[in-house]
Amino acid sequence: MASEQRSGGGAEMELGLFLRARRTQTSPDQVGLTVGTGLRRTPGLRREELATLAGISIDYYVRLERGKETRPSPSVLDALARALQLDDAEHQHLRELAARAARYVPEPPPPPSRTVRPHLKLVLETLRPSPAYVISRSMDLLAWNPGGLALYAGLDDWPTGQRNLARYLFLHPTARTLFQDDWDELVRGCVARLRGVAGTAPDAPDLTHLVGELLLKSPDFAKLWERYDVIGRKRVQKTFHHPRAGDLTLSGQSMHLDGTPGQRLGVYTAEPGTPDHDAMLLLDLAASPPAGHPDTKAEQQHRTQP
Structure with a gap:
């Protein structure tokens, strides 16, 4: 997290980081894609493959993953969740990340109280x-x-x-x-x-x-x-x-x-x-x-x- 913050990370970047992590851990075979015999330099799905599976433009997905687009619609989030075969907990986490990115304010919140009643x-x-x-x-x-x-x-x-x-x-x-x-x-x-x-x-x-x-x-x-x-x-x-x-x-x-x-x-x-x-x-x-x-x-x- 510290390295993400130094590079300008925050709520708007967490959404992209999550999408990238899930994309690189999802193989073409898992989502029914047939790939050629040539060497694939990208682990998991390519960006264009995921965009196609989700029915969105490649440019839009790239902006999502890079934190340039922070207001995806619920239908886009659902499409990405289906394409990445997210379970219910991961799907809900994706929604929460998107909601927070849309209302992001850079001031860090105070730490929660450590007092035990x-x-x-x-x-x-x-x-x-x-x-x-x-x-x-x-x-x-x-x-x-x-x-x-x-x-x-x-x-x-x-x-x-x-x-x-x-x-x-x-x-x-x-x-x-x-x-x-x-x-x-x-x-x-x-x-x-x-x-x-x-x-x-x-x-x-x-x-x-x-x-x-x-x-x-x-x-x-x-x-x-x-x-x-x-x-x-x-x-x-x-x-x-x-x-x-x-x-x-x-x-x-x-x-x-x-x-x-x-x-x-x-x-x-x-x-x-x-x-x-x-x-x-x-x-x-x-x-x-x-x-x-x-x-x-x-x-x-x-x-x-x-």
């Missing part, structure tokens, strides 16, 4: 021993219960303001060990979520700072970011290979919190009486200071303050 902090404590946390739209960890932080092994080594689940997945040395074979799928879903949010708020500082950092520090993130996927498969169950609790498989659920600036509640559960539940309970107990310990009150405040 007191009753949500109480919810986190009530959910124990299930690991639970509240994250921002850019995946900053805003509040948590003991297991919610301890589940991501090593995350508590970072200062509170640096704790972010996307940053953890790509930059923390423990992340790949924690998730092992599931890491690739998890990071694809993570980038797709950030791409979806950034597409409708490309200049928001909370997103530009995080994405700029990850683009510079993580080649894996940079490759996935260029793909411009806005949906990702999300597993209900995740297996954690935890250095404290051993292997445990938990069912996860994430939900939007009404009345907040994009905050989400994440919680993991296990069936009572199972080894996974026992490991989850052990993790919660190990992460909690003993009653009466002088750090107990400070830790409670620490884990629920933004």
